[in-house]
Amino acid sequence: MERIKITQHTSLGAFWFAGWLFSIGYLHLNFWMGLLGLFVWPYFIGVHLAPPLS
Incomplete structure (x- = not known):
């Protein structure tokens, strides 16, 4: 029988949300x-953060 491992990345989502709130307040x-900034x-x-294409 195979084991299933479930990983939660809630800290990354919390970091994103905190950054979004900081950006709204700072600006x-x-x-x-x-709301537009949310997207x-x-x-x-x-x-x-993406690596260069060439």
Whole structure:
């Protein structure tokens, strides 16, 4: 019988959420800009941390 290992990455999600809240507060964004930042912020973090294409 195979064993199934379940891994939770809640600390990474909490770090992302804390960074998102910090960004909203630091930039003094209103509600709608903060909501937009919910979708845009992870994209820019991903682009920044991705390895170069060439």
